[in-house]
Amino acid sequence: MTTLVTDNCQRCRFTECVxxxxxxAFHAGEDMLYINPDxxxxxxxxxxxxPVQAIxxxxxxxxxxxxxxxxNETRAKKFPIITKKESAYExxxxxxxxxxx
Amino acid sequence: xxxxxxxxxxxxxxxxxxxxxxxxxxxSIINSGISAEITxxxxxxxxxxxxxxxxxxxxxKLKRIANTLDTIAEQPSVNFLGNVExxxxxxxxxxxxxxxxxxxxxxxxxxxxxxxxGEHLTGVYPCNDLIGWYNGHPDYQDLxxxxxxxxxxxxxxxxxxxxxxxxxxxxxDDLRTSDIPENAxxxxxxxxxxHVHMIGRRGPIQSKFTTKEFxxxxxxxxxxxxxxxKYLNLNAASQLELDxxxxxxxxxxxxxxxxxxxxxxxxxxxxxxxxSIDFMMNPKYFAGxxxxxxxxxxxxxxxxxxxxxxCKTTDRxxxxxxxxxxxxxxxxxxxLENLPINEPKRTLSNQNxxxxxxxxxxxxxxxxAGWVKRGPHGVIGTNRECAQNxxxxxxxxxxxxxxxNAEGNAGLLKVLNKKNIRYTTFEDWKVIDKKEIxxxxxLGKPREKFVTVKEMLASL
Numbered sequence: 001m002t003t004l005v006t007d008n009c010q011r012c013r014f015t016e017c018v019x020x021x022x023x024x025a026f027h028a029g030e031d032m033l034y035i036n037p038d039x040x041x042x043x044x045x046x047x048x049x050x051p052v053q054a055i056x057x058x059x060x061x062x063x064x065x066x067x068x069x070x071x072n073e074t075r076a077k078k079f080p081i082i083t084k085k086e087s088a089y090e091x092x093x094x095x096x097x098x099x100x101x
Numbered sequence: 102x103x104x105x106x107x108x109x110x111x112x113x114x115x116x117x118x119x120x121x122x123x124x125x126x127x128x129s130i131i132n133s134g135i136s137a138e139i140t141x142x143x144x145x146x147x148x149x150x151x152x153x154x155x156x157x158x159x160x161x162k163l164k165r166i167a168n169t170l171d172t173i174a175e176q177p178s179v180n181f182l183g184n185v186e187x188x189x190x191x192x193x194x195x196x197x198x199x200x201x202x203x204x205x206x207x208x209x210x211x212x213x214x215x216x217x218x219g220e221h222l223t224g225v226y227p228c229n230d231l232i233g234w235y236n237g238h239p240d241y242q243d244l245x246x247x248x249x250x251x252x253x254x255x256x257x258x259x260x261x262x263x264x265x266x267x268x269x270x271x272x273x274d275d276l277r278t279s280d281i282p283e284n285a286x287x288x289x290x291x292x293x294x295x296h297v298h299m300i301g302r303r304g305p306i307q308s309k310f311t312t313k314e315f316x317x318x319x320x321x322x323x324x325x326x327x328x329x330x331k332y333l334n335l336n337a338a339s340q341l342e343l344d345x346x347x348x349x350x351x352x353x354x355x356x357x358x359x360x361x362x363x364x365x366x367x368x369x370x371x372x373x374x375x376x377s378i379d380f381m382m383n384p385k386y387f388a389g390x391x392x393x394x395x396x397x398x399x400x401x402x403x404x405x406x407x408x409x410x411x412c413k414t415t416d417r418x419x420x421x422x423x424x425x426x427x428x429x430x431x432x433x434x435x436x437l438e439n440l441p442i443n444e445p446k447r448t449l450s451n452q453n454x455x456x457x458x459x460x461x462x463x464x465x466x467x468x469x470a471g472w473v474k475r476g477p478h479g480v481i482g483t484n485r486e487c488a489q490n491x492x493x494x495x496x497x498x499x500x501x502x503x504x505x506n507a508e509g510n511a512g513l514l515k516v517l518n519k520k521n522i523r524y525t526t527f528e529d530w531k532v533i534d535k536k537e538i539x540x541x542x543x544l545g546k547p548r549e550k551f552v553t554v555k556e557m558l559a560s561l
Contacts, residue, residue, distance in 0.1 A: 020482035070359025
């Protein structure tokens, strides 16, 4: 069981998710966030927080997004932990619209 | 001089309750960077509240949240005092005289009753009784359950109902790898349940499950999960709710339901426990002489616009023969020290986390966070954001709060010592924790809990 961030977060980075994480499992990359699978307890609190539905559990992950399991695992630890909401990426609202949300 | 100045400007905070909310309030205060001394008060000798006693005993990964809470408890500005119960061992006035801020994070521990005939019958229990019992909570150890029945029903369609259904359905060998205490395992080993019904008043689109828990049911090796496909024929309003793009979880749950609907007409393997998910049934009454023998439901239907549908009952009665019924229709708070509450959920009356008195005015220095503030909703992580909001309110009030003097933890310890209260510290808890883990190791399980306060204290 894994919970992970996928490509919808890229250049959105709304960061609403981090306020709901009980174990501080999010790491802040430059243009998106990643979840550290060693820390995450799969509580799912972050999933409904994401305005662009970028967060999945592996049980409902579409096949085309499977590579993101490894990407989260390798990239998360390279970036600092984020626990507070930050302002979204510039142009995030436009991107959200493009993504259909 | 420096020390007294430092102490003078240090905010003294007492937090009532050591569940996730209590710890997250402490964490948010520390992260705010203000100078503060924090005492977390807990009525049991051990911390973590619902992480220890609410999260299901077979969900050990989720219980790892306790590791995060540990790092908060070990901050130098945080003191944990267990086995101290507000209203019994210590009064609100005694705490007030030692702290500038009191944050109530004591949660909600009462199950809401259905208020229907037959709830007193043997075999009918609020969910809390079973959860407290199988999680080893000291307050629930006198209960006696008998699982020697063919059928159990669980009323409610949320994660608590799923937890209960799963524990009732799993094989005893599977349960032995959880941290259900040995005394409860002994009773559960005698269960003969062949059928567990999980019953809700409303339809599939209105259920409150989270997908992971709902999906997990279908993965249990000795169970067959099914639902009648007729429930997936939605009315127009429910279809609109399902089609709404922001309704992610419902969408995911619906997919899982479709897979369970496929199991409906499959021939049941008699060696498997059958878990049925039933919708559109409102509990009417329980029947039986002394022991429950049947539960009766009224068939319901939904009326109104999407996202605003209400549940109406018909006069068509449905009987389910069962020997056990667990009601899981929500929680409410307890009345505490005459603090004003909002019925029916019994949250503490508050405005932006500040408690408000009977006169509608803010009570200086008193705050709330977690369920007792916002009601019994959300997942564990929800409490982190909730705690942050409470701390934001406290931070705004700091100039006023610091006007009064308070001795903090040292002052409270004087009161407790004077009253001869046997309190526990976080160091004590670590001793109990280690012994529980060691005892569990001998039994091949994550831990073997001490199930009475006496045992916990005797282990020190």
